[in-house]
Amino acid sequence: MTKLQTPTIRSEHKVSTANTTALFETTYTQLSERKTYSDRSKTFERLLVTPVHYESNYAYPLIVWLHDSGKTEREILNVMPCISDRNYIAVAPRGFQRKERRVIRSFVNGRMIEQKSWLDTIYDWEETEKNISEAENLVFDSITEASNKYNVHNRRVFLAGRGTGGTMALHVALRNPREFAGVVSIDARFPCLERQILRQWDLARDLPMLITTGSHNSTRAPRLSVEELQLLHTAGMTALVRQYNDNFRSPLILEERMNRLLTDVNRWVLERALNPQSTSSEFFA
Numbered sequence: 001m002t003k004l005q006t007p008t009i010r011s012e013h014k015v016s017t018a019n020t021t022a023l024f025e026t027t028y029t030q031l032s033e034r035k036t037y038s039d040r041s042k043t044f045e046r047l048l049v050t051p052v053h054y055e056s057n058y059a060y061p062l063i064v065w066l067h068d069s070g071k072t073e074r075e076i077l078n079v080m081p082c083i084s085d086r087n088y089i090a091v092a093p094r095g096f097q098r099k100e101r102r103v104i105r106s107f108v109n110g111r112m113i114e115q116k117s118w119l120d121t122i123y124d125w126e127e128t129e130k131n132i133s134e135a136e137n138l139v140f141d142s143i144t145e146a147s148n149k150y151n152v153h154n155r156r157v158f159l160a161g162r163g164t165g166g167t168m169a170l171h172v173a174l175r176n177p178r179e180f181a182g183v184v185s186i187d188a189r190f191p192c193l194e195r196q197i198l199r200q201w202d203l204a205r206d207l208p209m210l211i212t213t214g215s216h217n218s219t220r221a222p223r224l225s226v227e228e229l230q231l232l233h234t235a236g237m238t239a240l241v242r243q244y245n246d247n248f249r250s251p252l253i254l255e256e257r258m259n260r261l262l263t264d265v266n267r268w269v270l271e272r273a274l275n276p277q278s279t280s281s282e283f284f285a
Helices: 073-083 129-149 164-175 226-234 251-274
Strands: 008-010 046-050 060-066 089-093 096-108 111-124 152-162 182-186 209-214 239-244
Touching: 046 073, 046 129, 060 073, 060 129, 060 164, 060 251, 073 089, 073 251, 089 129, 129 152, 129 164, 152 164, 152 251, 164 182, 164 209, 182 251, 209 251, 226 239, 239 251
Parallel strands: 008 046, 060 089, 060 152, 152 182, 182 209, 209 239
Antiparallel strands: 046 089, 096 111
16 A cells, blocks of 8 residues: 555653563454455555654554544544553544534524524444444554564553444444454444454454443433343353443533543553453453
8 A cells, every 4th residue: 555654642741661561462363355446545544653762672452443423534633642642552533524504503583493404524434334344444554563663562452432433443343343353332332233343253252341321312422222242142152231420511521521431441451452352251330
């Protein structure tokens, strides 16, 4: 593929470098071949973030971040400092372009009147077969580029996303369960069951998953349905489902919620990077 000049962002915070740890278990197979479409773009926008005091002799875990609907790859600049600015290398590809209708309404004589509407261009991860396949290509191309530029431990690659990015992260990880050390889905809708998300069921059972939800079933942080929880339990998936209270309207409190959530993500990812054998199925109400 044709490479872009990818911007590299370094944190300005001064903290010590993470210590070298034991090698990750090499029980994963090589990457499998993936379907691609004839109209696939040969270039893509992405952002690569390095830890403070990067040490070239240390093989870092890699986090691949899929942004939420309406965001771009720059969302990673807000996310990684909250997760950790020293433990990981991170890369974020941009989602797929689509049009979304925007509307301005106002009350006129007691009635809601549409005053103006237009189509806005946003980036998203829609659940179509083509987009899921293309998302796989974006994810693995991003991994390849990060590995070419920096010292990445290829058995410590974690896929994470928020909102529609979290849904797509589950799609890609469950299709390729042996190629990730874990997957994190933050405040995302569970993948559509009609798309055979457990086609790799026998291998996906060993894939560590962290799924965060809200305490109220809102569009901002949807909860898993009883059927989806039963599916994870019956399939014997290695999943931690954790709820975070989202019954707040204050932006400041919601920001504090997300900071606490991302701190927990750091603990979860680091535990699996350092001790990949300690996996268990947990469900939190």
